Amino acid sequence: MDNGNIDQNRVQEKISLYLDNALDPVQRQEFLHQIQSDPFLNQAVEKEKHFRLVIKNNLDRPKLEPDFIQYIKNKIH
Amino acid sequence: MSELSKQRKDEIFEGELLPNIDALHTFAYHLTFHEDDAKDLVQETFLKAYRALDSYEPGTNAKAWLFKILKNAYINQYRKKVRRPTKVDYEDYIGYQDKEDQASIDFMDLREEIFDHLIGDEVTSAVNALPVDFRAVILLCDVEDFTYEEISKIIDIPIGTVRSRLHRARNMLKEKLAEYARRMGYEDKRGQKQIKNSSGNTTFGADSEEE
Numbered sequence: 001m002d003n004g005n006i007d008q009n010r011v012q013e014k015i016s017l018y019l020d021n022a023l024d025p026v027q028r029q030e031f032l033h034q035i036q037s038d039p040f041l042n043q044a045v046e047k048e049k050h051f052r053l054v055i056k057n058n059l060d061r062p063k064l065e066p067d068f069i070q071y072i073k074n075k076i077h
Numbered sequence: 078m079s080e081l082s083k084q085r086k087d088e089i090f091e092g093e094l095l096p097n098i099d100a101l102h103t104f105a106y107h108l109t110f111h112e113d114d115a116k117d118l119v120q121e122t123f124l125k126a127y128r129a130l131d132s133y134e135p136g137t138n139a140k141a142w143l144f145k146i147l148k149n150a151y152i153n154q155y156r157k158k159v160r161r162p163t164k165v166d167y168e169d170y171i172g173y174q175d176k177e178d179q180a181s182i183d184f185m186d187l188r189e190e191i192f193d194h195l196i197g198d199e200v201t202s203a204v205n206a207l208p209v210d211f212r213a214v215i216l217l218c219d220v221e222d223f224t225y226e227e228i229s230k231i232i233d234i235p236i237g238t239v240r241s242r243l244h245r246a247r248n249m250l251k252e253k254l255a256e257y258a259r260r261m262g263y264e265d266k267r268g269q270k271q272i273k274n275s276s277g278n279t280t281f282g283a284d285s286e287e288e
Contacts, residue, residue, distance in 0.1 A: 012244075012248075013244055016240075016243065016244055016247065017240070020218065020224075020225065020243070021224065022224075022225050022240065051247075051251065052219050054200065055200055055204070055215070055219050055220070055250070056219060056220055058199075058200035058201070059103070059107075059200055059201055059204060059220055060106075060198075060200075060201040061099070061102075061103045061106075062102070062103075062106050062112060062115075064098065064099065064102050064116070064119075068098075068116065068119075069095060069098065071120070072119075072120055072123045072124070075120065075124060076090075076123070076124060076127050
């Protein structure tokens, strides 16, 4: 992998930490400034946000039958 | 810790534990791939949680506590059933690393709207195709919004491992979804700004009028 790819991976990791609220306050503030001043970085952050929304909104969530809660309660008592 | 009365236990159960039932069921379903197994796992989780309520401090993080109980129950029982391979072979995975790093770069090159054409089935298949250790962190972080620290406690791995596993899991997922999008003809033409749909017809993105 060349240096450009390594840099891109690092940027992607930083974006993940930012979106996961895993940067400390100082790092977060610095990264926010970078996002505001770099349109490409801003676009990459938006793309990552969008990707996560696609995952969250489209993942199959099978519904439980309405009586399942009562079934559990009956098992407990 | 003092023993709770039955009435207090029932109050906590109703007010703090039961509201998490759908989230637990989604997690269980994507761990087991089987509706009945998922329901058994959820039921077992609530039974264990109720019995252990004396060790739970009301008003704290019931959701994370329940997810940890469910994860332990899954490891103890459901991993023994070999419905699908669940353990990551890290030796095999090492060879995958360069590929998934490239996926991150490919993803940066893809146009955002390509992913709008994906439907639930493709997303679900891509998530379910991840090895279980990678699938779990995606489900906990990107679907259930747990923090790294909470995930670390739920699945008993260091925070640094949560972070690296998430990074790799997301890259694997991007690669799978980008591959799917390309297979279906949703190619990124950039300069031409056109997207082919699955029947081979060419449609134009919303910004095609700019040209």
